[in-house]
Amino acid sequence: MPRPLSQDQKLIRRILRVNHAGEHGAVSIYSAQLKRLPSGANDLEAWLKETLSHENEHRLAFREAMSSRFAKPCRALSVWSVGGWFLGSITSTWGRTGIFACTAAVERTVHAHLEEQIAFLRHHDTELAALVERIQIEEISHLSYAEERLGPKSGLAASLRTVISFATEVLIALSTRGDSIRLRYRLQAAIEG
Template sequence: MIKVDHAGENGAVNIYRAQRVGAAFHALFGRENLRSHLAHFQEHEEEHRAIFAQYLKEAGVRRCVSYHLCGLGGWTLGLITGLMGSRDIHATTYAVESVVLEHLRHQLDHLGTADAKARKCVAAIYEDELSHHDSGQAGMGDSRLEKLLVAIVKACTSGVIAFGMR
């Protein structure tokens, strides 16, 4: 589970990294500038990735084979949605975090007291992910395109998690 979480956090870091590129493009034209907001969220994801990396190192476990694939997929998703605009950035955050929160809740229930260190790692990131979710939800619109984007991103995020957990 932690291997998949670590890979997912690498994807999240790259989503925000690439969205900052798109946000910079929009800022050139005087549109809403989300770069500092995205940088803040990226810092959270980098901290989360480090928490999971430390756990894997201490456990003597290699990172997930999907680590770089998650990073590439995150970068691609982030760049596309970053160029689409602020509402789509927020919709993407909302969609990803909706799936991630469900995954984390399942992990917390599953881990129980079986692996206290792993449970502590998962619990440590939960509140940040919840705040990202709520921020994304507050900033997104209600257009058909955004609803479609949310559905696609949720499906892809669920697929990546399922692939990693197999």
């Protein structure tokens, strides 16, 4: 009879499931922005292609990390595909401001989640902690690139970032059926405990 999972093992599986789904959404966002790149933002094509290749690598790395930890992908991956594609498409209609505001909002939200995960994983799964830290370096580079180019805060950029950050958190919570919220509470409890 299989031994019941410890709380730590459950948390590690949740981290993998949420992260893999998030990378799936990121692939959809950047794919849509590339596909619908407005003519005034053609110079962003190379950066979007490179960023998309990073997100594909991240998704694969989290998927590969699942098997040895007996974790399974989120069952609502299609929500991430549709949500990501919608977000990428709509933000590209605002051109450079929309694309950079989207990247800044999404990557800032992701960054906050990764910080908590690393603090927990350093004590419970050093191999996975190292993977998340490696991926976080590239996520920070996406965030910095977008924030540097957003320039002085415009009303449009600030509004888009607020709406997109909120939408990203809601999408994460809905698609994981509240897992991301429980994960945040449990990670904070585990880190503090």
